[in-house]
Amino acid sequence: MSLSDKINKLCEQALEKEMVGGIVTLKKTADDSAMHCLITEQSELEGTDPLIPFFPGNVANFVKKLTRITPTTDKILVILRPCEMRAVVEMVKLAQIQNQNIIWLTFDCPGTIPRSDVRGEKIPDSHEFFSDAMNSDDKIRTICATCDYVRADTGDIGFLSFEQDAPFIAYTEQGKKFLNELGIEFIEKAVTDGLDKIIARRIENENKLYDKLNKQVKGIDNLVAAFAGCVNCHNCMTNCPICICRECFFESEAMDFAGDMFIELARRKKGLRAPTDLGVFHIGRMSHMTTSCVSCGACEEACPEKIIVGQIFKWVAANVQKVFDYSAGKKWEDELPLKTFCEEELEQVTGIE
Ligand code: SF4
Ligand code: SF4
Ligand code: SF4
Known part of the structure; x- marks a missing residue:
């Protein structure tokens, strides 16, 4: 059998x-x-x-x-x-x-x-x-x-x-x-x-993967370069089980600007790449969900541009979860890191003893 x-x-x-x-x-x-x-x-x-x-x-x-x-x-x-x-x-x-x-x-x-x-x-x-x-x-x-x-x-x-x-x-x-x-x-x-x-x-x-990503993707310039081919389709977000917001901020009217604002941004940045908001979308998504990312790679499988988005999120999540001594999905009894606030974290966050 x-x-x-x-x-x-x-x-x-x-x-x-x-x-x-x-x-x-x-x-x-x-x-x-x-x-x-x-x-x-x-x-x-x-x-x-x-x-x-x-x-x-x-x-x-x-x-x-x-x-x-x-x-x-x-x-x-x-x-x-x-x-x-x-x-x-x-x-x-x-x-x-x-x-x-x-x-x-x-x-x-x-x-x-x-x-x-x-x-x-x-x-x-x-x-x-x-x-x-x-x-x-x-x-x-x-x-x-x-x-x-x-x-x-x-x-x-x-x-x-x-x-x-x-x-x-x-x-x-x-x-x-x-x-x-x-x-x-x-x-x-x-x-x-x-x-x-x-x-x-x-x-x-x-x-080996983390060593490679540490060299190739670490730092804002490298991160932006890693997502250079992104067409902002949001497939990675739609297919991620951990991206749970019913209404996504990055698809809301908050991301719409008046025409003059685009001119201003283009002047400031010496040219504005379209589609816009790539960096803010990926970094925003990371900050929202990497404490719970389970490294399944559903995002990467759904990416039409073959961006290694799952590997990048896995690597960021490993670093973030290490800080909280948390391993997403491993134990039912462990509380979500962002739902709890330990006393010693007050000093880490505020610098006040
Ligand atoms: S690897 Fe992480 S970010 Fe990608 S779909 Fe799975 S849980 Fe979401
Ligand atoms: S090897 Fe790991 S990441 Fe791949 S499908 Fe199995 S459990 Fe998921
Ligand atoms: S699925 Fe790929 S191309 Fe689409 S937004 Fe995500 S990283 Fe960009």
């Missing part, structure tokens, strides 16, 4: 026993790509592949929509990658997802191939992809090749796809109850052997 079949079997049983009213998983599309899909019938499992190595967007955005008005009455099973699970944790903390009647099933993630490599090509078989990923990061997105959070341990159920016999693991009481009711065997203590090699390689890649 393939790894995906093992998860699909669980899905089939959960629907058959009416333990869930729906399942959110990845389903292959007619153009050989894949999209997230909410299915409610066993027959709709045909063509689903929860482990397909393709990232059509962060599923947390869909779950936000699913629970925005009210959570579902029936239980929903959501199958998702570790970076998506971490986005969910942040969005629950930010009151964007109502975490009721949802069972989260996460899996050890080998990474996903870039969207640009998929167009017109068949996505590799997910089962084979796992064995390739054990030894190489060559085919996956840079954001994945530098991701060391390949095991999610914040959901209800984990699927340890890199371990011997790929067991399910129950992380919460809800997960345990669910697996028991299904009659599926599971373990309760995580094993890590299968991931050690991958994680060590990913940390090395991550350090």
Whole structure:
């Protein structure tokens, strides 16, 4: 049985026993790509592949929509990658997802191939992809090749796809109850052997990326140069699960100016580049959300100009989150950095002892 079949079997049983009213998983599309899909019938499992190595967007955005008005009455099973699970944790903390009647099933993630490599090509078989990923990061997105959070341990159920016999693991009481009711065997203590090699390689890649960005993107001039090709389409923002404002300041009338102001700006800057407001948009977005950025790279996948926006945000977020001793989405119990104010921070911010 393939790894995906093992998860699909669980899905089939959960629907058959009416333990869930729906399942959110990845389903292959007619153009050989894949999209997230909410299915409610066993027959709709045909063509689903929860482990397909393709990232059509962060599923947390869909779950936000699913629970925005009210959570579902029936239980929903959501199958998702570790970076998506971490986005969910942040969005629950930010009151964007109502975490009721949802069972989260996460899996050890080998990474996903870039969207640009998929167009017109068949996505590799997910089962084979796992064995390739054990030894190489060559085919996956840079954001994945530098991701060391390949095991999610914040959901209800984990699927340890890199371990011997790929067991399910129950992380919460809800997960345990669910697996028991299904009659599926599971373990309760995580094993890590299968991931050690991958994680060590990913940390090395991550350090190399940060060294490169420190040289190429650090400082305002370099940052502006990195975004030189930006067409200000805001795709990165729309696809980011953490950009949560219902009305974006950068799309509001506050960014409209009288004609004379443009002349004035052009005189001051010795020529005004169009589209305008690029720097303020990217730096503004960074200041709004890097405490919660989960380095999923959905922004970069959505960028038509191939700007390494996800890698840049990942690097900025790593630095920002280090200051707050916070790791976005890793722990339910850690409070959002900007929601708390520690006494010692008063001196840091004001300089007053
Ligand atoms: S960023 Fe990490 S968790 Fe997300 S798809 Fe890539 S390897 Fe998987
Ligand atoms: S900024 Fe990019 S990498 Fe960070 S959470 Fe948003 S989409 Fe993911
Ligand atoms: S998606 Fe790319 S081109 Fe569009 S605003 Fe973001 S960085 Fe610029």
